[in-house]
Amino acid sequence: MRITDMHITPIAIVDPPLLNAAGLHAPYALRIVVELVSEDNIYGLSEVPGHYDTLAALEAARAVVIGSDPFNFNGLQLRLTERFGTVDEARGSAPWDQRKLVHVLSALDVACLDLTGKAIGRPVVDLLGGKVRDRVDFSAYLFYKYEGAGGELGFDTDPSATGWAAARQKAALDPQGVVAQAQAMCNEFGFKSIKLKGGAMEPQIEVDSMLALAEAFGPGTPLRLDPNAIWKLETAIECGKQLEGVLEYYEDPVRGQEAMGQLRKAVNIPLATNMCTTSFEDLPGSVRHHSEDIILSDHHFWGGLRASMDLARFCRVFGRGMSMHSNSHVGISLAAMVHLAAAVPNLTYACDTHYPWQSDEVITQGRFHFEDGAIEVSNEPGLGIELDRAALAKLHEQYKTCGLTYRNDEIEMQKVEPGWKFMSTRW
């Protein structure tokens, strides 16, 4: 079987004004939809974060991809790595750096799995060795945010919205706002675990937000705080001491494996990361520093679903728990995340997802449905989804008109607070 065509479509999806350590989400988040088509006209889909560099990298990969056997991802990966640089190169030292390569590999791994799964009539999870669970739990993903719906409305709201669609337009800039957001989100989706994206407010406000969530949701509710590595070690220790017994895990309070390893000895809360250990090259350092207890996998950043299975083995062998990271995304990524989570025995934490913050979709079945915070694993061939080509065209048009070509939360923040600067360590 040969791949005869490769369609690469950048899209923009409406995203509300969410705050984080890097600044503010733009009114649109960018994604790239990749479609591989085989000679017998079966197609495979994937979705990766949108960036003009990734777009160019995917375009450059096309010549290597066309004519390849979708069942032979190992061979394809070898040819792409040989042509565009190995993972040993320093990031940014080559026109095609490692971060682009993993996105390209992820896009092709997932699309090949979807395509071949459809060709043999089996779900993608079977090509990862089969499922160990029928439902995949996700967590509520809370953000400090400004009022606004994002997209054309920007900081305005749609007064006709109801339910969660209305609630997600509201500002959340203090503990009470965060609790209200959590209640609305958990009401709608049934999430049992709750994560707050921190690093946006004064540390004590974020600690107080977690304490307010613990108060509102009761003891035992799995709570997580992610300050995105913007805290000093002393701050992280001081805040951590207040959150011992409250947090399920403490995600990236400080920057780098060494500081994480130091914090881990000082605070009695499991540490999680998707910032200090984010690639296979980081694993020796993870072992050396014992920088975390839990690694948040992300198939977009680790080079695909099969590579993520390898990460899962590392986690089992080296005593790391495994959870899952997310960015703003639509249903193709979500489907891939579900198949991966279903195959990994040690992915025992509810996964992150930004999905409730999005309203756009590119698949014919429409928006995925959560029941009790979980998504059922599809038994349909491939990823179990079909591309809505009209929706794709609309979101591509949205991409062309929105004017964004990459994500820059600092620039967005400066539109609200002129002169605002990202700081790698702020508090």
Add this chain to the structure above:
Amino acid sequence: MRITDMHITPIAIVDPPLLNAAGLHAPYALRIVVELVSEDNIYGLSEVPGHYDTLAALEAARAVVIGSDPFNFNGLQLRLTERFGTVDEARGSAPWDQRKLVHVLSALDVACLDLTGKAIGRPVVDLLGGKVRDRVDFSAYLFYKYEGAGGELGFDTDPSATGWAAARQKAALDPQGVVAQAQAMCNEFGFKSIKLKGGAMEPQIEVDSMLALAEAFGPGTPLRLDPNAIWKLETAIECGKQLEGVLEYYEDPVRGQEAMGQLRKAVNIPLATNMCTTSFEDLPGSVRHHSEDIILSDHHFWGGLRASMDLARFCRVFGRGMSMHSNSHVGISLAAMVHLAAAVPNLTYACDTHYPWQSDEVITQGRFHFEDGAIEVSNEPGLGIELDRAALAKLHEQYKTCGLTYRNDEIEMQKVEPGWKFMSTRW
């Protein structure tokens, strides 16, 4: 798809009187052939080392296997591990210890891959992500040995034998004998790399054998010596110094990760192991001690082909080379080894195989053919082999009449040298 039947057949295959650190090979080597049959009457094969414990473990696993989906090995592995103990248990602390569990998992992983590969019409290598090479190189595997053909002939020889079949009956108990064996084997199979099983003779004889091989085959020939961890550190250093620049790698000269790590600093030859790092639980210690440069994979001991792919990732990430270990085996194991080696980008060393020492076979195509020391990777569905049921019945009969139920090279050696005792460190 469901598995409706599981056939477990112990077999005995003729094995010549080969010497090693543990003693002497018996006239027959034991293997177990496992056949899984699906509801639509497709069958999948595998082969694992024969031991009455493994046989009992496989029989006990049958109730878990029947009714399982062969596409869902993850789920099957989880149920088997839950039922029979986890890998965290100390070896031998449970009736079904980890060493048996990995053999059972290996048997089921390979048979499920063969079965599902046949079901979807794709070779097993495609279910491991696809091939990165079309031919898999093997190495000549030399042994010190007594004269004899093994099997019924025992220490006698068949005078009608010709070519390699005649040469392999000859004794090899000194450097000249080893060189003659190597020349006959390389003539027949075209191997380009040469390994000598050591640990059987005085260390200086083994060093001299390697120097004689280097002399006979010329500089640059990849040579390996494997004393099976029976040497003291001082001996290994002393011998190693004589072999710097001669050996491609030095396999398990000493016992344990700590001693291997010490040796590694003292001798300028890459160290390889299939003794100190033989399971996923050993990997943290491997990193701590940096006990080797090269890990010899063995899908029988690591829990299957998919688990071996995980090991390959570990090797890439932690800077270990990868080669492949072998025991006496027939064509089912060899086919599985070829599919694995074809899928692993970093399996760059010629693989070990005992295959030239065997004459029996259980597959309809007959004995595998080596060309220039390599085997071509099959593109046929599954492992690309079919079971010769008449040959299987004959080898099962041979099992019942030979009287062996497990491998014990010490007892065999005592038949030649009464009172001989295995010593974990001899020289």
